[in-house]
Amino acid sequence: MNGFVTRSLDEIRFWSRIMKEHSLFLRLGFRCEDTQLIQEANQFYSIFEQIEAKSHAFTANADPRQIEAFNAEVHNAASHIWVFKRKVLGLILSCKLPGANNFPLLVDHTSREANYFRNRLAELNSGQLEPIHDAIIDENVFFLKIMADHAKFIGHLLDPSERKLVDQAREFSHDFDQLLWQAQDLSSMRPQSQTGPLLSQFLDQNRVSVASLRDFKKTARDLIEACRIKSIIHPLLADHVYREAERFLEIIEMFESSLTRNAPPDLSDWH
Template sequence: MHGNENGLHPDTGVTSTIFVERSLNEIRFWSRIMKEHSLFLRLGFRAEDTQLIHEANQFFRLFERLEQTAHAFTNQSDPDQIRSFNSEVQQAATSIFAFKRKVLGLIITCQLPGANNFPLLVDHISREANYFRKRLIELNQGKLKPLPDAIIKENVFFLRIMADHAKFIGHLLDPSERKLIDIAQNFSNDFDQLLYQARDLEGMVPYSQTVPLLDQFLDQNRVSVTSLRDFKKTARELIEQCKIKSIIHPLLADHVFREADRFLEIIDMFDAHLTSHKTNPRFVED
């Protein structure tokens, strides 16, 4: 979850407790994600890509340490310590973002022929690193989007992530798994449509920022994300039990499941905020 008050307007202030809780929540979740990205990149490099493998291993160790440090803090930790820790993690997220973009450039310019990292996958994980680093900057600066902006922007970001996941699953399954590939393709199409709708809503801001429209927007997205999350859970279990043919690492199956679960938590949190605004359907600002 994105903290308990993700859409809070900066003018209302953020307490030290909320700041600490949000920061630790973000870092505990995303540091683990960054650590796993390092592993997935390494697995996709060729044996001769020793320097890239070395860099990926360094990032794995770095984010493993940061994840452990985040769990050593508590919600009662000193806000100044957390602010300093946020800066340290933000620098690490910026570094891995740059590494991922470098790898993407090498792949697209055909300098890593035979490697197994899709360009879209590397772009995907670099977007997540950029999201993480920007989130930490916002937290330290106390800049939080008004609720209507946060709802639309977060959904645009995560809907694209979900659409990508469906595409990756479809391409990493063995071609003989025809039925599962068909299901993954249907999810890809569904989330592409939801993403287009979200971007249309974003283009109509501020007029689209009414409680009825945002409420319907969240409800529609929740239905599809829940279905995809459940599909990912089933796929994870089948992969762990060696019941389907694929080149999907079991950790990758769990990784994409956790990201869908987080998106659902964010939708539920936004919905709870919207409920308190339903007496004011016009609601352009929080």
């Protein structure tokens, strides 16, 4: 089994679905008169739907050269959707889309994920993944910010009358802001902070908090799907943020396993 192939396909299968769903969520937030933006969002939905389908047509035994070419193709698509998202953010922040329903932070959030995706594909094709101790900090800084954002979005998209759930979302937002600042502090102390005991405690603390948020998201998703709570959260968005928490947990567990073995992760570890 080729680690480069399995890792590349895993990244593309996960993130192409995320990019496809971003296209849908952005489209739903545009005004009916924003026909050009709606058309562009629909085009990106179609592009990433095709990429997702193509990724599932490959197997772990695929020719690495084919996968390298596929990675480059997907990198190009991810770069284009990143440009689109930044353009939309600029329009919102310059008050050119009054009345639209996409939060600026949400658009920025989706653009950060597109940038993460394209950077990972570039790293895979160059064969230059980060050393494990750097990857532990950088992945956590990225995903802790994503989780903090999710808590804020949930809190703002629940109906204000859902006071208990809104309070829980705010508590998660506060907790993950704190975890993010801790991660940024650990990052600024590099390389001295990259000791086994410190990184192990860092991962353990984050894993507990992410698991708790994941469970909250799962409960919210199930309640939304059963129409048992009041919100303007699309059921697919509820599942979307749940899957990203699951992804973060898998990454943390992979890092913990690598620290326990005292060895760098193989390319095939993340699948």
